[in-house]
Amino acid sequence: MSDATVTDLDFAVAAYTEDGNWTVTPLVLRGEPDLSTLVSALRRYPGEAGVLGLVSVDEDFFVLVRVLGGRARLLISDVTAATEWPLARQVVDELDIPLADDDDEQVPAGDLAIVADLGMAAMDLGALCDDVDLYPYEMLEEIAETLGFGNQFHDAIEAVG
Numbered sequence: 001m002s003d004a005t006v007t008d009l010d011f012a013v014a015a016y017t018e019d020g021n022w023t024v025t026p027l028v029l030r031g032e033p034d035l036s037t038l039v040s041a042l043r044r045y046p047g048e049a050g051v052l053g054l055v056s057v058d059e060d061f062f063v064l065v066r067v068l069g070g071r072a073r074l075l076i077s078d079v080t081a082a083t084e085w086p087l088a089r090q091v092v093d094e095l096d097i098p099l100a101d102d103d104d105e106q107v108p109a110g111d112l113a114i115v116a117d118l119g120m121a122a123m124d125l126g127a128l129c130d131d132v133d134l135y136p137y138e139m140l141e142e143i144a145e146t147l148g149f150g151n152q153f154h155d156a157i158e159a160v161g
Contacts (some may be wrong), residue, residue, distance in 0.1 A: 050066050
C-alpha cells in the first residue's frame with residue numbers, strides 16, 4: 001500500500017448554501033488526508049442543507065462527504081482504490097463493506113442518494129460514477145454543475161491549483 005500525501009490530492013473543497021447561495025472554498029488538509037480530518041474540517045462550515053466535501057485523489061478516485069447535523073454520509077467513486085489509498089480504505093471501512101480484490105470491477109460504494117435532495121438523483125450519480133471515460137475531477141465537476149455551483153467549483157479548484 002502506498003502512502004498518500006497531500007501532494008497526491010488533486011483538490012479538496014467544501015460546498016455549502018447560505019440564503020440559497022452556494023459557496024465553495026478550498027479545504028486545507030495538513031499531513032496525510034484522512035476521513036476524520038476531512039469530516040472535522042467540514043463541520044466548521046455552515047449550511048442550510050449541510051456541507052459537501054468534494055475530494056479528488058491522484059486522478060484515481062473521488063470521495064464525496066456530506067455532513068448534516070451530527071451525521072456524515074459518504075460516497076466513494078471506486079471501491080478498488082481502497083487497496084492502494086489510505087483515505088479510500090478509511091471510507092470503505094466506515095461504510096463497513098469488504099475490501100475489494102485487485103481483480104474486482106471499479107464500482108462506487110456508499111450513499112448514491114447523498115445529493116438527491118439537492119438535485120442529482122441516485123441513479124444519475126451512479127451512472128456518472130460508472131463512466132470509465134471520466135476522471136474523478138470531471139465527475140465532481142458534473143456533480144457541481146448539476147447542483148448549481150459549477151462556477152464557484154471552478155473558481156475554488158483554480159485557487160487550489
